[in-house]
Amino acid sequence: RKEVEQDPGPFNVPEGATVAFNCTYSNSASQSFFWYRQDCRKEPKLLMSVYSSGNEDGRFTAQLNRASQYISLLIRDSKLSDSATYLCVVNTNAGKSTFGDGTTLTVKP
């Protein structure tokens, strides 16, 4: 079993749709959590951190459920520019980061 598992995707949605990505992690000692975005042939870029109480940044909402070892990302009112691969990242206390394989999102006109 992989340490970090994501929805396999791909997700193909129309503009304006709401889409949710899920991520589970196996290491209960994990301390910090992030969502990254990666565009084709580019480096991963931090989208947002994920806090225990849940957090929102504009159209993006991230949630963490420590009991279920589950992280989610919700994108509302999808834009064409949201098309990318979204990576779930989990950090252990030792500072090691484990990336999920990513979920590909395509937003269509």
Add this chain to the structure above:
Amino acid sequence: DAGVIQSPRHEVTEMGQEVTLRCKPISGHNSLFWYRQTMMRGLELLIYFNNNVPIDDSGMPEDRFSAKMPNASFSTLKIQPSEPRDSAVYFCASSSRNHQPQHFGDGTRLSIL
């Protein structure tokens, strides 16, 4: 502010040659990470350093790969001898503390012929 700087951006070389990839982390960051990304295997952590000390190199594929961090502002990843299966995008990333997010460089696109 300058981000993580990697060089070269692209490298094409013949198998058997030595390849050296370079990385300058963000000033003040004390953790540095080397990753490799391919379509088949996704993003793989090769090695990471805290305060210039290698902490976990379990992701280094084999003895042909080596990484050093002689000071807080510079790291290298070497492949000697290189093989076609080493072709990939190699990313360097840095972070300020254990629980802080990593910031990635633009990557080095390596092709071994």
